[in-house]
Amino acid sequence: MILTPSMQNFILHWGEMGSRWGVNRSVAQIHALLHIAPDPMTADEICETLNLARSNVSTGLKELQSWKLVKASRQLGDRRDHFTSIRDMFDLVTAVVEGRREREFLPTIEALRAVHDEAEADGTPEKVKARIKETLDVMQMFDTWYAEISRLSRPMHLTLLKLGGRVARILPKSK
Amino acid sequence: MILTPSMQNFILHWGEMGSRWGVNRSVAQIHALLHIAPDPMTADEICETLNLARSNVSTGLKELQSWKLVKASRQLGDRRDHFTSIRDMFDLVTAVVEGRREREFLPTIEALRAVHDEAEADGTPEKVKARIKETLDVMQMFDTWYAEISRLSRPMHLTLLKLGGRVARILPKSK
DNA sequence: CTGTTGTTTCTGTAATTACAGAAACAACAG
DNA sequence: CTGTTGTTTCTGTAATTACAGAAACAACAG
Known part of the structure; x- marks a missing residue:
């Protein structure tokens, strides 16, 4: 996924804000990305887009799910989880x-x-x-x-x- | 100032909570102490009671004043500042x-x-x-x-x- | 002037936190 | 069985944070 400069800034700011709100930066960035992503993303895509280690993305997604901010969904013919943030x-x-x-x-x-x-x-x-x-x-x-x-x-x-x-x-x- | 066990616990818990709320532990502890203290306290008394360095108490009090949670007041015949937290x-x-x-x-x-x-x-x-x-x-x-x-x-x-x-x-x- | 009070800034250190990357596993499709 | 996907746990490291303590200073009373 390609990020325009303003999308990058959105993610960076959200990340900063996250750390003030008690969520760590990576987790907040993952959430920001999913928040503006038009389509569900797999863990791998998130890794690539944000340059985070897979382990951290996996843990971060878990945490976001525990906050109920992110949901995992399946797509036909694909075994991977696809993640979306709450839309509303x-x-x-x-x-x-x-x-x-x-x-x-x-x-x-x-x-x-x-x-x-x-x-x-x-x-x-x-x-x-x-x-x-x-x-x-x-x-x-x-x-x-x-x-x-x-x-x-x-x-x-x-x-x-x-x-x-x-x-x-x-x-x-x-x- | 002598602290009973429950007063100590109050201060410790408030300190823990403070760190979750984005205020550091020492600052939250100072606030907790002033919050339950019946009378205004000087910086020195706070140092002694909480075992904090004077410099940190001084900085902490500044921060609490910037949050408007603590006020400095004067007492007749005493040149030291006396600090109280918001009572209401x-x-x-x-x-x-x-x-x-x-x-x-x-x-x-x-x-x-x-x-x-x-x-x-x-x-x-x-x-x-x-x-x-x-x-x-x-x-x-x-x-x-x-x-x-x-x-x-x-x-x-x-x-x-x-x-x-x-x-x-x-x-x-x-x- | 001296003594008291308080602030600010600096140095050093201990503790904490946030990661990357590796490795071991589990679940499951085909 | 092999390949894919995802999770969990561990190790190591870099960065950050929270302090104590010292030192320099300012303001002011007497």
């Missing part, structure tokens, strides 16, 4: 947010809960215990909010997105 | 989200815009150009949504948070 940008955002929640947010809440319980018995000052509890409570509040919102339907999400700040005009009436 | 959890979340938006989201949008313009002239296939444009558009849509929502008042934020998924019950009527 909404699904992509959902997958990324969901992944981060599971890997970063929930473990933190869990750890905070453990610390909170531990603090009951080890002579931690009341003020400090209150701070820890408040931190835990607020994080849980945000998590609950997210869980509820994410359960809404796609059209509802779109409505809310388009509505933006105007949601405030509608709400007060109902209070 | 809502302000903290806002500061973190705002910081990440500026450092991770906006640069990406900027880069995408540049790639998008570049793609006009370098023979990038139409399909690929469309993908790039779609990616840019969706990211901008989310950013606009966030910008509008963040402009709402604090009580409105609280209302929305408590409302959670029930916001859906209110909206359809108005369509």
Whole structure:
């Protein structure tokens, strides 16, 4: 596959961004390539296009699949796996947010809960215990909010997105 | 300052979480300490409590101030700076989200815009150009949504948070 | 002036991370 | 059986990152 300069830049920038977002550069580059590739690609094509070792592409694809950002598919008369990224940008955002929640947010809440319980018995000052509890409570509040919102339907999400700040005009009436 | 085991764990976990969130461990630990500290602390006290070099504490405090997570204050009759973290959890979340938006989201949008313009002239296939444009558009849509929502008042934020998924019950009527 | 406080910059080091490339395997088609 | 495809695991290396500690400096109180 031949990359035009702007396609190369897209992949490079996505790779940079990936490393800020906690995904390593190679993995983010593979995702970027699949994201803009018109057709599914095999692992070998990805190796050639990005100049990565096969082992790393294989591992990277696994990781992307675990994030549910990439799917493997088969083509008739070909034994090789063909990989595509999620085509719908909404699904992509959902997958990324969901992944981060599971890997970063929930473990933190869990750890905070453990610390909170531990603090009951080890002579931690009341003020400090209150701070820890408040931190835990607020994080849980945000998590609950997210869980509820994410359960809404796609059209509802779109409505809310388009509505933006105007949601405030509608709400007060109902209070 | 004496740390109980649970306070130590809080700081350690916060430090771990920090490294996942793109802040380095020391910086996250300093923040964790200030977050649960009942009273403002001087740089020296932080050094002692966390066993960090003074230079690193100094740099870390600078970084936390640039994130607006920590403020320096003065006390009568003392020439040293005393540091406190944001006390209000809502302000903290806002500061973190705002910081990440500026450092991770906006640069990406900027880069995408540049790639998008570049793609006009370098023979990038139409399909690929469309993908790039779609990616840019969706990211901008989310950013606009966030910008509008963040402009709402604090009580409105609280209302929305408590409302959670029930916001859906209110909206359809108005369509 | 001296002492205190804090910042910045540099050096060196330990730990971590991100890879390439090799090798061993597994699954399966023909 | 052989050839193809893909995965997993290992070794080695280069690059990066996160520090400690030193040193030089600045600002300022008294």
